[in-house]
Every structure is written in structure tokens, then in C-alpha cells.
Amino acid sequence: DADVTQTPRNRITKTGKRIMLECSQTKGHDRMYWYRQDPGLGLRLIYYSFDVKDINKGEISDGYSVSRQAQAKFSLSLESAIPNQTALYFCATASSGADLTGELFFGEGSRLTVL
Amino acid sequence: QKEVEQNSGPLSVPEGAIASLNCTYSDRGSQSFFWYRQYSGKSPELIMFIYSNGDKEDGRFTAQLNKASQYVSLLIRDSQPSDSATYLCAALKRGYQKVTFGTGTKLQVIP
Numbered sequence: 621d622a623d624v625t626q627t628p629r630n631r632i633t634k635t636g637k638r639i640m641l642e643c644s645q646t647k648g649h650d651r652m653y654w655y656r657q658d659p660g661l662g663l664r665l666i667y668y669s670f671d672v673k674d675i676n677k678g679e680i681s682d683g684y685s686v687s688r689q690a691q692a693k694f695s696l697s698l699e700s701a702i703p704n705q706t707a708l709y710f711c712a713t714a715s716s717g718a719d720l721t722g723e724l725f726f727g728e729g730s731r732l733t734v735l
Numbered sequence: 736q737k738e739v740e741q742n743s744g745p746l747s748v749p750e751g752a753i754a755s756l757n758c759t760y761s762d763r764g765s766q767s768f769f770w771y772r773q774y775s776g777k778s779p780e781l782i783m784f785i786y787s788n789g790d791k792e793d794g795r796f797t798a799q800l801n802k803a804s805q806y807v808s809l810l811i812r813d814s815q816p817s818d819s820a821t822y823l824c825a826a827l828k829r830g831y832q833k834v835t836f837g838t839g840t841k842l843q844v845i846p
Contacts, residue, residue: 651832660743662823662838663779670832678833710778714832722767722827722834726778 623647626711626727634735639698641730643711651714652694653724654678654686656707663710669694670716701734708732738762739826741837750846754811758824758837761805765826765835768800768807773821773839783809814844 624645633639643652654666655678665678667686675686683705687695698705708731712724741758748754760768767786771779783798785791785807791798797810807826811818824837 653834655836660838663836665833665835668833714834721784722769722832723781723784724771724779724834726780728778 624711624713624725624727626709626730628730629728630731632733632735633701635700635702637701637734639701639732641696641709641711641732643694643696643727645692645711645713645725645727647713647715647725648691649713649725650691650716652688653712653714654684654694654696655710655712656680657710657729658707666696666709698732701732703734706732706734737837738765738835739824739837741822741824741840743838743840745841745843747843747845748814750814750816750844752814754814754818754842754844756809756811756822756824756840756842758807758809759805760807760826762826762828762835763802763805764828766829767827768798769825769827769834770796770798770807770809771823771825771836773823775820779823811842814842816844816846818842819844 627642653668655663669688685697711727770783773779785798785800795812799808821839821841823839825834
């Protein structure tokens with residue numbers, strides 16, 4: 621089983637619908653991140669969390685919200701989906717002990733299409 | 736100006752040649768730098784990280800960091816078709832623990 625699991629892997633929805641992408645991890649890491657990837661734009665940070673009570677906005681948080689339900693679970697919500705939120709979304713984790721190495725461990729991605 | 740900039744490519748090299756991938760960064764507060772490899776449709780995976788000026792070698796891969804020039808590079812020796820992927824350069828600003836990615840360079844190794 622994958623250490624970082626994202627659900628759903630693929631989702632097609634309509635404009636205005638509420639969507640939740642879920643991420644769970646078994647790595648025991650306290651840091652969790654949501655990125656979105658678009659062709660030609662690379663990976664852009666949406667939100668990140670260093671523990672259950674610490675949630676931070678990334679560079680493109682507008683239109684998104686997150687919930688850190690437990691150390692191992694970090695969910696991304698689109699309250700009212702719009703077509704330009706069509707993208708590949710990645711959850712990632714990191715250990716707080718990796719200050720300089722900062723290695724991120726990624727889930728397999730969730731491909732979201734908003735019609 | 737993006738914090739981390741890369742040429743999008745594609746960079747095409749023949750099998751067995753050296754592939755040279757480059758990256759520049761704008762924030763002098765960045766302290767650690769990473770190269771992730773991403774195969775089409777897959778998630779990124781870390782192949783190298785570097786935080787000291789100079790070279791760091793790991794097998795066929797060498798990462799180079801020049802903080803004065805704000806420049807990071809990745810050399811892949813004896814390139815193989817299996818190295819064909821998109822290579823993402825990333826920077827970490829200590830104290831913020833946010834990893835910022837470049838847009839990636841697509842590498843094609845021609846058999």
C-alpha cells in the first residue's frame with residue numbers, strides 16, 4: 621500500500637459543485653501539503669499544515685479550503701468548483717526533522733476535471 | 736519573477752551523452768535545493784538535494800550549486816532512455832518549510 625494515499629484518483633464534476641479531495645498518510649510525518657499541477661505552470665502550493673492546529677495558505681489558496689482532521693489526514697475542499705480548477709492535485713508529506721533535506725513524499729495525485 | 740525558473744525544454748540528448756539541466760532562483764534566503772524527477776502521469780520523486788556550494792555526486796547524477804550566482808544544475812551522465820522525464824527544480828527557504836518548484840524541464844533521451 622502507498623504511504624501517501626489520495627482519494628479520489630479521478631473525478632469529473634460540474635461547475636458550482638462542492639468537491640473534497642482526501643489525503644491520508646502512514647509515514648508518521650507531521651507536515652502535509654496540497655499542490656496543484658498545471659501544464660507549463662509546474663507545482664504550485666495551495667495550503668500546508670505543520671500540525672493539526674497549524675494551517676497556512678500557500679501561493680494560490682483562493683477558492684480552496686483545507687481541514688487537518690488528524691496528523692495523518694489532510695483534506696482539500698473546493699466549495700464551488702469552477703473550470704479553471706481543473707488540474708492534477710498532489711498531496712505531499714515531510715518530516716519536521718528534515719530541515720535542510722526537506723524531502724517531500726507525494727501521493728499518486730488526484731485528477732480533477734470541472735465542466 | 737518566479738522564485739524558481741527553469742527552461743521548459745524539451746531538452747533532447749542522445750543515449751550515452753551528458754544531460755545538463757539548469758535552474759535559477761531569486762530568493763537569497765533559499766537554503767536547500769532539490770531535483771525531482773516526474774514521469775508522465777506519475778508523482779514527483781526526489782533524486783538529489785544540495786545545500787552547500789559546489790558539487791554533489793550520486794551515481795550518474797551530479798547536482799551543482801552556486802549561491803553567488805543563484806544557480807543550480809543537474810548533470811546526468813551516460814543518459815538512458817529511462818531518464819526521459821520532466822525534472823523539477825525546487826528550493827526550500829529555511830524557517831518557512833515551503834518548497835517552491837520551478838515549472839520543470841522535459842528531458843528526452845534519444846536511443
